[in-house]
Amino acid sequence: xxxxxxxxxxxxxxxxxxxxxxxxxxxxxxxxxxxxxxxxxxxxxxxxxxxxxxxxxxxxxxxxxxxxxxxxxxxxxxxxxxxxxxxxxxxxxxxxxxxxxxxxxxxxxxxxxxxxxxxxxxxxxxxxxxxxxxxxxxxxxxxxxxxxxxxxxxxxxxxxxxxxxxxxxxxxxxxxxxxxxxxxxxxxxxxxxxxxxxxxxxxxxxxxxxxxxxxxxxxxxxxxxxxxxxxxxxxxxxxxxxxxxxxxxxxxxxxxxxxxxxxxxxxxxxxxxxxxxxxxxxxxxxxxxxxxxxxxxxxxxxxxxxxxxxxxxxxxxxxxxxxxxxxxxxxxxxxxxxxxxxxxxxxxxxxxxxxxxxxxxxxxxxxxxxxxxxxxxxxxxxxxxxxxxxxxxxxxxxxxxxxxxxxxxxxxxxxxxxxxxxxxxxxxxxxxxxxxxxxxxxxxxxxxxxxxxxxxxxxxxxxxxxxxxxxxxxxxxxxxxxxxxxxxxxxxxxxxxxxxxxxx
Ligand code: FAD
Numbered sequence: 001x002x003x004x005x006x007x008x009x010x011x012x013x014x015x016x017x018x019x020x021x022x023x024x025x026x027x028x029x030x031x032x033x034x035x036x037x038x039x040x041x042x043x044x045x046x047x048x049x050x051x052x053x054x055x056x057x058x059x060x061x062x063x064x065x066x067x068x069x070x071x072x073x074x075x076x077x078x079x080x081x082x083x084x085x086x087x088x089x090x091x092x093x094x095x096x097x098x099x100x101x102x103x104x105x106x107x108x109x110x111x112x113x114x115x116x117x118x119x120x121x122x123x124x125x126x127x128x129x130x131x132x133x134x135x136x137x138x139x140x141x142x143x144x145x146x147x148x149x150x151x152x153x154x155x156x157x158x159x160x161x162x163x164x165x166x167x168x169x170x171x172x173x174x175x176x177x178x179x180x181x182x183x184x185x186x187x188x189x190x191x192x193x194x195x196x197x198x199x200x201x202x203x204x205x206x207x208x209x210x211x212x213x214x215x216x217x218x219x220x221x222x223x224x225x226x227x228x229x230x231x232x233x234x235x236x237x238x239x240x241x242x243x244x245x246x247x248x249x250x251x252x253x254x255x256x257x258x259x260x261x262x263x264x265x266x267x268x269x270x271x272x273x274x275x276x277x278x279x280x281x282x283x284x285x286x287x288x289x290x291x292x293x294x295x296x297x298x299x300x301x302x303x304x305x306x307x308x309x310x311x312x313x314x315x316x317x318x319x320x321x322x323x324x325x326x327x328x329x330x331x332x333x334x335x336x337x338x339x340x341x342x343x344x345x346x347x348x349x350x351x352x353x354x355x356x357x358x359x360x361x362x363x364x365x366x367x368x369x370x371x372x373x374x375x376x377x378x379x380x381x382x383x384x385x386x387x388x389x390x391x392x393x394x395x396x397x398x399x400x401x402x403x404x405x406x407x408x409x410x411x412x413x414x415x416x417x418x419x420x421x422x423x424x425x426x427x428x429x430x431x432x433x434x435x436x437x438x439x440x441x442x443x444x445x446x447x448x449x450x451x452x453x454x455x456x457x458x459x460x461x462x463x464x465x466x467x468x469x470x471x472x473x474x475x476x477x478x479x480x481x482x483x484x485x486x487x488x489x490x491x492x493x494x495x496x497x498x499x500x501x502x503x504x
Contacts, residue, residue: 009036009369012216014191014206014229016042018052018168019338019355020222021175025066026359028182038183041206041214043190049224049339051252052168053278053285054082054265054349057101057161062356066178074501076174077166078280081147081263081493083138088268090453092402097131097452100138102445103160111463114447118431118460120473132451135480140487147263148496156479157486165265165278187214194233202333203229217369218333221340225321230336236326244395244414245323246407247273247345251301252287252317256310263493267347268307271295271405275307281503284310289345294407329383330376335362342387347397350390350440357386385438392420393441400455431457
């Protein structure tokens with residue numbers, strides 16, 4: 001059949017949280033109205049999870065694709081900018097380091113900067129070196145609470161990326177406007193049953209409590225932890241990663257804004273988990289991710305409240321989760337996106353990224369209403385791999401710890417996945433991390449976490465030993481000074497926000 005006579009594929013998105021609205025907006029943006037219709041069903045009564053306030057730089061691609069105007073988006077979502085994550089008390093109490101998305105600037109003679117840092121840091125002949133973080137632009141700006149995305153910077157000072165913090169509920173509402181203006185039809189209602197074809201088992205429609213039937217060809221399950229289609233209807237089993245990632249709960253509370261706006265997320269390790277601090281324009285988001293085997297809800301909440309700036313704005317809310325993912329992300333004519341398909345603790349803010357890459361993969365692999373088994377298999381292969389890579393990176397934050405509480409002792413003695421074992425063995429041997437297909441985090445990100453936690457390799461790459469030490473030290477110190485000067489020229493993040501993208 002030629003394209004002109006092919007019936008339009010009916011995409012039905014179940015759920016209207018971040019996952020649902022991103023999926024709907026991207027599908028509507030990519031697919032011509034003559035070839036596809038996109039309908040989204042959501043229930044206001046059920047609502048959305050409403051956490052998920054920190055992102056990674058990949059979101060810039062989504063914004064560009066959807067034609068989102070940055071100042072408008074930041075203002076509408078009570079947003080701020082994010083240059084990375086400050087880790088406090090990870091590795092050992094008193095430790096502090098910064099993961100600025102791995103942006104340490106250009107390699108030197110083909111070797112990443114951290115190799116030269118390792119060399120100089122190991123030298124006893126000279127005064128101690130500034131921390132690795134200070135050689136990178138993100139921390140140079142973040143540590144001064146300065147940032148403006150359009151600051152005219154040149155050379156190494158311009159080599160860094162940024163992301164955002166935002167209010168998750170406002171973000172879903174914003175995406176809804178974007179999606180609806182791209183042609184998505186929204187239907188309000190609670191799904192109470194799912195229709196399936198008796199022969200093929202494929203889904204045919206969603207039945208709403210209102211009596212309405214929403215028919216479709218491809219169903220995107222974005223129903224959050226309920227996993228109504230992929231989990232409950234199709235029974236796709238869940239691969240549970242609790243052995244490696246013991247945190248299974250979070251207590252979350254917003255607080256009044258206190259002090260200057262910091263353009264970074266803070267993650268503070270606690271006795272049985274870790275606490276996030278996410279600055280928004282008018283309030284601060286706080287949460288304590290914890291392992292319920294090691295701490296009670298009451299103690300977790302007490303630790304959370306003890307560690308917040310400002311005054312709590314609500315009673316803390318407890319959320320439960322199981323780390324891991326559905327064994328198949330795509331089954332028949334159902335594809336799970338967001339929490340309906342899996343969840344990894346938000347230590348590196350990777351959930352919205354996984355939504356984005358999942359939807360990008362749908363657009364890439366889904367040419368037809370009757371999906372080909374080979375494409376389904378490829379989708380599942382890639383998505384599983386991406387989850388495993390991120391799991392390993394998160395686990396790398398835990399497994400080299402020297403903290404002495406039960407959670408951390410257990411984390412240090414885990415039998416690690418083979419993939420991570422191999423990466424860490426290479427790191428220990430030479431300060432290098434081998435990378436493969438579908439890695440979300442490049443070598444400098446790993447170096448930032450491992451060096452930050454003082455997980456020293458046995459040696460640096462011998463090529464870093466080539467430049468004369470004094471020359472190298474001078475060159476790097478000059479680079480650090482230039483970055484500091486460039487950061488000093490940036491406006492305070494507060495001022496930039498209030499001038500250009502203040503929320504009402
Ligand atoms: P939800 O927001 O739960 O949306 C589910 C939708 O399905 C809703 O619209 C609901 O109404 C609808 N629905 C469900 N059942 C029915 C039904 N029967 N009928 C009709 N509609 C239905 N991610 C990040 O990227 N950064 C972070 O910093 C971050 N922090 C997090 C912290 C915690 C503690 C948790 C738990 C998650 C965090 N996440 C974070 C993940 C992030 O919150 C989610 O990935 C993101 O919000 C997407 O959620 P969702 O759309 O899959 O689900």
